[in-house]
Amino acid sequence: MGMRGKVLGLTGDEAVAYAIKQVEPDVVAAYPITPQTIIVERISEYVANGEIKTEYIAVESEHSAMSACIGAAAVGARAFTATASAGLAFMWETLYIAASCRLPIVMAIVNRALSAPINIHCDHSDSMGARDSGWIQIYCENSQEAYDAAIQAWKIAEHPDVLLPVMFCLDGFVLSHTLENVHTLPDEDVKEFIGERKFVKVRSHEGREVPFVLDPENPITIGPLDLYDFYFEHKRQQVEAMKNAKKVIVDVGREYGKISGREYGLLEPYKLESAEVAIVGLGSTMGTAKVVVDKLREKGRKVGLLKIRAFRPFPYEEVIKELEHVEVIGVLDRSLSFGAQGGPLFLEIRSAFYDFERRPLISNYVYGLGGRDMPPDLIMQIFDDLEKIKEKGRVDVLLKFIGLRE
């Protein structure tokens, strides 16, 4: 189980590129941006060396990258792109179009801060800014998870109950440029797991049941003008698809576990049994936080953590289930929503508990903006703070900045 593949020393970007090589999508359309570049460089090499038959489109912008993916996916091809920061921001319009046209495109986001001032290092302001675009979002803790997500994403996106694009996110530099041992699957296992892209049937304007793809024998119109008489219903369908995605992410994660020995779900609890205080977060910092939890547990402190893997769809019920016994929760956000009560993850977690009978105390910690380091001692400080809140029985300051000079 999972032992058939090779263990390779790969950076996060290389792990993504290697997975994409094994998936061998029909089209990759991408524009270079730090720290995503290694992904597109490697894929270009695979194409140049004839290792994959993928059509690589070196587009002139990220807007065109997503637009080309839209065209390719609409004609029945598997389409992949990767970007970061400003590139994702430049795609903004087309993100909504890809999702609303129900095209199962897959995209790697190598998280990087947004300008201004220009900064090439990690935070989550780029992907968090796209959280309402209708894309499924999966956050990765390490290169292994990025590799695994790059394979699972296709099966989630193309599931007939879902048909939504998937972006999986890995932290810029922290993961993208850092070497790790990555357990890979044999090529044939990946191909078999992904299978062939299938198409749902839709009723065409000629009244026939036809595959949902641009096919000259079965013409359909994609992306029409859709006004107040139908637009709302179409949005409602996207809500339903996103709901369905929850089950599909879990099913695909379980199925993937069977071939790899690594099972995935919507979230990952870590030492939450009997925890009195816990932190919730996503991305690479959760790896550091696990080490901190281990150390504190050794000292007998009742701490734990909850890692969110799927941010869209957001696993509200599952979050409550995991944290219902916890008295104080610290939510870690690596991005801001200016003018809001807290960061995007905080707002979700706090909202999740609104209808819960026994609401825990919840505090927000914003950290790591523009790549500011988040070493174990800072996470330790957060746990200290959470225990203080527990003693006091109330949250005095809702939003705190960690590792910031004030």
Next chain:
Amino acid sequence: MSGEKLSLKDLARKRDLLAPGHRLCAGCGAAIVARLVMKATRGPTIVACATGCLEVATTIFPYTAWRVPWIHSAFENVASTASGIEAGLKALKRAGKLKYDHVDVIAFGGDGATYDIGFQAISGAFERGHDILYVLYDNEAYMNTGIQRSGGTPKYASTTTSPAGKVIPGKLELKKPISHIMVAHRIPYVATASPAYPLDLMRKVRRGLEVEGPAFIHILAPCPRGWRFDPRYTIEMARLAVQTCVFPLWEAENGKYKLTGVSRSIARNPKMKKPVEEYLKRQGRFRHLFTPENRHLVDEIQKIVDEEWNWLLKMCQLS
């Protein structure tokens, strides 16, 4: 079937791929252009359309006028969307997953989508050499949003964002030489065409589909609403634009310029060339030019048209 062999008789028998019942205005040049372009297709075809009149008025959900697979993505990205379609088809064919030997890809964009917001995407797609036919239906302003000026609006035309006022006589800038810019991309085929000369238009569309690599056809699409003329005169406006050399008909295969149709006749017999006034005076958007104080602007337009025509004649001789 080669482009040269198209006959009106055969084309008339072909089923319209842009069906009637769409909601483009009476006398809309774009509707005629799109219908003629689709008449000239040669086999399995996929159409991508930029945001604009043609898109909104032909696909009001749950209706569509398109009898071919059709996609609209956004305003500025029809060339990149078409790039993806073409690349997808190529990859599917290579993988043995395409049931057709070949599928033609046509991208439609208006002047806003082509001269302005989508310019970069077209330039990128042409540099990359995708085998697509880009059709610019040029009604010379943002007609869908209410007649705002674009990079394709001619000098001194009055639009809602370049209005002829007491001080400023309409748009002060020249129309961007879009087709020559496309020739400069060194793509295999560029042409201009007019719905007043349907056979010439359809022959060029067919040629654009036949060449391997990008093709660009710039078609003037008179707009009764925006140009301010009676809808019954659409074809007459399109014809006058060619007869006055405001919009000459030419094609450039592999950079080699060649006049076609009436423009070729005018080059041989310059007496056939009509003064621009005959074209301008028929349109409300140029009405302000026909006052005593603005009269010299008509002369200026004539001078510009003459210069551009002479430049084109030189290009045709040189290349």
